[in-house]
Amino acid sequence: MGTQLQNKKVAVLVANGFEEVELTAPLEALKEAGAKVDIISPEKEKVRAWAEKDWGKDYPVDKNLSQANAQDYDALVLPGGVLNPDQLRINQQAVAFVGGFFEDGKPIAAICHGPWTLIETGELKGRRVTSYPSLKTDLENAGANWTDEAVVTDHGLVTSRTPKDLPAFCKKMVEEIAEGAHVV
Secondary structure, three states, rough: OOOOHHHHHOEEOOOEEEOOHHHHHHHHHHHHOOEEEHHHHHHOEEEEEEEOOOEEEEEEOOOHHHOOOOOOOOOOEOOOOOOOHHHOOOOOOHHHHHHHHHHHHOEEHHHHHHHHHHOOOOOOOOOOOOOOHHHHHHHHHOEEEEOOOEEEEOOOOOOOOOOHHHHHHHHHHHHHHHHOOOOO
């Protein structure tokens, strides 16, 4: 196990329907770098993945969203999938939790449809981002500068397009979390 993220605590926020590989690949990268990772969800005990075309595995929830506080974590990861961020962006606790990371300048990594949740925080104006292509208009309407690149970083905000970008996403995510808080 690496030590790049030793003593770093990372929150992964998901609801039912997150894209499975967009949880498992970042989770593996974070743990290999030495981070402590909590899966946080509005669900109480377990949360169900979506695996490309059908339901995937259930994953244990480490902490219910109602008990989570952004100040207890060094960084946040938002996997995609269509169902997951669509549920999170209408959940006021989830939006407030994500907003806490922006307020403190802590690294946030969001892939695929994950940036949908970021829109609700009101923190994307002027930020450079990427996402699954269908979110382009939504992100631009929120004031973000959308670009079609494998991974985009803007002052600790790491975004990627699809599962094929996971190697670049995970590498940049670990790098940004190792750097710590960023001033915008």
